[in-house]
Amino acid sequence: xxxxxxxxxxxxxxxxxxxxxxxxxxxxxxxxxxxxxxxxxxxxxxxxxxxxxxxxxxxxxxxxxxxxxxxxxxxxxxxxxxxxxxxxxxxxxxxxxxxxxxxxxxxxxxxxxxxxxxxxxxxxxxxxxxxxxxxxxxxxxxxxxxxxxxxxxxxxxxxxxxxxxxxxxxxxxxxxxxxxxxxxxxxxxxxxxxxxxxxxxxxxxxxxxxxxxxxxxxxxxxxxxxxxxxxxxxxxxxxxxxxxxxxxxxxxxxxxxxxxxxxxxxxxxxxxxxxxxxxxxxxxxxxxxxxxxxxxxx
Amino acid sequence: xxxxxxxxxxxxxxxxxxxxxxxxxxxxxxxxxxxxxxxxxxxxxxxxxxxxxxxxxxxxxxxxxxxxxxxxxxxxxxxxxxxxxxxxxxxxxxxxxxxxxxxxxxxxxxxxxxxxxxxxxxxxxxxxxxxxxxxxxxxxxxxxxxxxxxxxxxxxxxxxxxxxxxxxxxxxxxxxxxxxxxxxxxxxxxxxxxxxxxxxxxxxxxxxxxxxxxxxxxxxxxxxxxxxxxxxxxxxxxxxxxxxxxxxxxxxxx
Numbered sequence: 001x002x003x004x005x006x007x008x009x010x011x012x013x014x015x016x017x018x019x020x021x022x023x024x025x026x027x028x029x030x031x032x033x034x035x036x037x038x039x040x041x042x043x044x045x046x047x048x049x050x051x052x053x054x055x056x057x058x059x060x061x062x063x064x065x066x067x068x069x070x071x072x073x074x075x076x077x078x079x080x081x082x083x084x085x086x087x088x089x090x091x092x093x094x095x096x097x098x099x100x101x102x103x104x105x106x107x108x109x110x111x112x113x114x115x116x117x118x119x120x121x122x123x124x125x126x127x128x129x130x131x132x133x134x135x136x137x138x139x140x141x142x143x144x145x146x147x148x149x150x151x152x153x154x155x156x157x158x159x160x161x162x163x164x165x166x167x168x169x170x171x172x173x174x175x176x177x178x179x180x181x182x183x184x185x186x187x188x189x190x191x192x193x194x195x196x197x198x199x200x201x202x203x204x205x206x207x208x209x210x211x212x213x214x215x216x217x218x219x220x221x222x223x224x225x226x227x228x229x230x231x232x233x234x235x236x237x238x239x240x241x242x243x244x245x246x247x248x249x250x251x252x253x254x255x256x257x258x259x260x261x262x263x264x265x266x267x268x269x270x271x272x273x274x275x276x277x278x279x280x281x282x283x284x285x286x287x288x289x290x291x292x293x294x295x296x297x298x
Numbered sequence: 299x300x301x302x303x304x305x306x307x308x309x310x311x312x313x314x315x316x317x318x319x320x321x322x323x324x325x326x327x328x329x330x331x332x333x334x335x336x337x338x339x340x341x342x343x344x345x346x347x348x349x350x351x352x353x354x355x356x357x358x359x360x361x362x363x364x365x366x367x368x369x370x371x372x373x374x375x376x377x378x379x380x381x382x383x384x385x386x387x388x389x390x391x392x393x394x395x396x397x398x399x400x401x402x403x404x405x406x407x408x409x410x411x412x413x414x415x416x417x418x419x420x421x422x423x424x425x426x427x428x429x430x431x432x433x434x435x436x437x438x439x440x441x442x443x444x445x446x447x448x449x450x451x452x453x454x455x456x457x458x459x460x461x462x463x464x465x466x467x468x469x470x471x472x473x474x475x476x477x478x479x480x481x482x483x484x485x486x487x488x489x490x491x492x493x494x495x496x497x498x499x500x501x502x503x504x505x506x507x508x509x510x511x512x513x514x515x516x517x518x519x520x521x522x523x524x525x526x527x528x529x530x531x532x533x534x535x536x537x538x539x540x541x542x543x544x545x546x547x548x549x550x551x552x
Contacts, residue, residue, distance in 0.1 A: 018487065019379035034397060034398055034399030034400065034425070035397065035398060036395055036396065036398075037395070037396060037397075038393045038394060038395040038396075038431045039393050039394045039395070040394040040395065040396045040428065040550070040551035041394065041430075041551060057393075059395075059397070061397060061399075063398060070388030081514065082437055082552060083435065083511055084437070084513075084548075084550050085508075086548070087507050091426065107471060124384065134550065136548075138546075140544075142404075143403060143542070144540060144542050145404065145406060145408075145540045145541075145542055146404055146405050146406040146407045146408070146420075146528075146541075146542055147404065147405040147407065147422070147447075147528050147542070147543070147544075148403070148542055148543070148544045148547055149403060149404065149422060149544070149545050149546075149547060150441055150544055150545065150546040150547070151396075151398045151399075151400060151546075151547050151549075152546060152547070152548050152549075152552040153396055153397065153398050153548075153549050153550070154548065154549070156550060156551070212384050218431070219431050219432055220431075220432075221432055222552075231516075232516050234516060234517075236517070290356055
């Protein structure tokens with residue numbers, strides 16, 4: 001009896017240690033780092049000599065406390081896809097000097113959020129137009145072996161310095177190939193020909209031939225001066241076969257432009273062959289039968 | 299405002315229905331049917347609407363009006379009565395957020411070298427979430443301008459491959475790859491420890507001044523993952539040591 005009791009105690013102790021050990025291992029694996037910021041962008045107008053006070057939230061949704069630092073970089077975009085670029089462009093105004101922060105680093109405990117107040121002071125005499133910067137929150141993981149990863153998440157700040165700026169833009173192109181494979185894709189390009197950025201409102205709907213709306217796309221992309229922005233409109237997980245109407249409108253700079261309606265045939269290759277090939281086959285068959293009858297009459 | 303719009307909508311619907319039902323009822327009228335039901339309809343309409351319109355219609359289009367009124371009494375008017383209630387508008391602004399998580403703070407790629415060269419491959423998974431409807435862009439770059447793995451005075455050079463034209467790893471180099479991106483090929487890549495150097499292609503980490511985009515999306519993302527594979531290849535000429543370098547992942551909303 002004592003033997004059984006002793007064995008039971010040993011087994012229970014072992015199981016407990018295993019459970020604790022297992023839990024420990026699990027926690028270590030789950031201890032991933034990560035950070036969240038809000039908002040993702042800010043668009044403000046400031047007069048020369050004026051000041052903007054605002055804030056960015058840094059949130060710790062990970063499973064570890066972490067130290068983070070705050071800093072600001074220039075912001076510009078490259079190409080029609082607006083690939084972000086965070087380095088200074090030679091000759092451009094160094095906007096980062098306009099920013100000051102109440103704190104530039106802190107420790108954030110799990111589940112907490114930190115408000116990071118900042119001030120943007122536009123110098124007197126600054127020319128009217130658009131200026132951009134990105135405020136980053138960055139964490140650095142500890143380690144000295146292998147690849148040490150840093151994470152940074154940014155908030156893009158669009159600043160319009162008021163004054164005599166030129167506002168001009170246009171819809172540069174609206175491209176919807178008439179025959180596509182799923183997903184249906186349309187590409188809209190908006191050009192900014194002025195000296196200040198503007199926010200556009202793109203609304204595109206995909207509907208069946210009876211007018212039933214199948215997909216609606218609504219976005220408010222910023223268009224940066226002297227840049228062309230390509231906006232891909234993709235009907236993810238949409239229909240893989242059928243005829244659809246694609247239409248919409250773009251609003252920008254207090255005007256609304258209708259996008260011409262386009263008819264799109266969505267089909268993958270086998271369905272295209274079936275759809276186009278079948279009528280051709282029938283026509284060929286009818287011609288064959290017709291000729292055969294004519295030959296029989298002769 | 300909403301209730302006014304609703305009332306206008308219901309009134310329009312009522313007029314359209316009346317027109318249609320008058321047309322249908324004219325056919326019925328010729329057959330002298332549904333007279334009693336029609337009178338019940340006009341009674342209900344007048345009771346709920348309190349107008350004399352139907353009386354006029356009764357004189358002009360007796361049976362059609364009655365049928366129309368009956369149907370409207372049953373279908374439309376209870377709704378119209380409901381539209382008289384007041385409503386409250388609830389406004390809620392949802393802020394935009396973006397978050398970035400990684401599975402590893404440090405990716406360990408230890409190698410036990412051989413004469414011909416051995417290769418270790420390990421991964422890091424980056425998870426991005428954003429409610430920004432334009433999506434996000436995720437970039438990778440070395441944290442500074444030095445792209446080598448460093449251990450004191452010794453270093454392991456970055457692969458000479460690029461994201462567009464990656465190459466199989468040469469000995470004593472390191473690099474990264476993302477399956478299906480650029481010229482990397484579909485993969486799937488598997489982790490390995492000090493195995494023979496394979497044909498799988500890697501690119502060198504770009505300097506911080508020229509980051510590479512490893513994902514760009516066009517809509518909101520919820521726990522969208524990207525796996526980055528790191529490979530280190532070394533032979534026995536590489537001095538022993540603890541080599542490291544820092545890589546920065548950058549996520550911004552589009």
